[in-house]
Amino acid sequence: QQPVQSPQAVILREGEDAVINCSSSKALYSVHWYRQKHGEAPVFLMILLKGGEQKGHEKISASFNEKKQQSSLYLTASQLSYSGTYFCGTEKGRSGGGADGLTFGKGTHLIIQP
């Protein structure tokens, strides 16, 4: 099942903060966050592994609540370069080991205005 992302779209002024949420109905091993700009490939931001881990990347951080099967991406003091579509990709993990494919949400469109 596809994870559900919210909100669908956000418009911010430069310097404002944003939170993007991702929730799944299935137990997850990990959550991956990507940003995609128009006409380009998705670019990896971070992986959250089960265990309630919180990771940071510049002014972008994320958390993963394994019990609730939810992840949130936090963008602090947003910059113009943060504009794009943000996707969460969820991974169930394979019992036999080995990489699993990602199931992506529909994305959150983020527009940063000067």
Added chain:
Amino acid sequence: DAGVIQSPRHEVTEMGQEVTLRCKPISGHNSLFWYRQTMMRGLELLIYFNNNVPIDDSGMPEDRFSAKMPNASFSTLKIQPSEPRDSAVYFCASRSNVGRYSNQPQHFGDGTRLSIL
């Protein structure tokens, strides 16, 4: 280091023609994924390989679609015959997978923009 390389970048062809998309993963990566992106359906996983072996092809839409990975450095996605509804951007991604579970990211190629007329 070279990233994931896909070819062609753009393909325009007529309905009924055979289409072959190509992907060269990052050297040393042992997992390869094919995704399709459309406005309606978003980014969908089609098939993936671990160590050149297809693991899950449940995302392949129809028998018209097939994928192969003859060696660690090359994979193809073929559509025969192609239909207008196959028009999409097709991405290939690769990942380094060591051990039971991997915390490594998937790296995406630039994609092939396919238009079927």
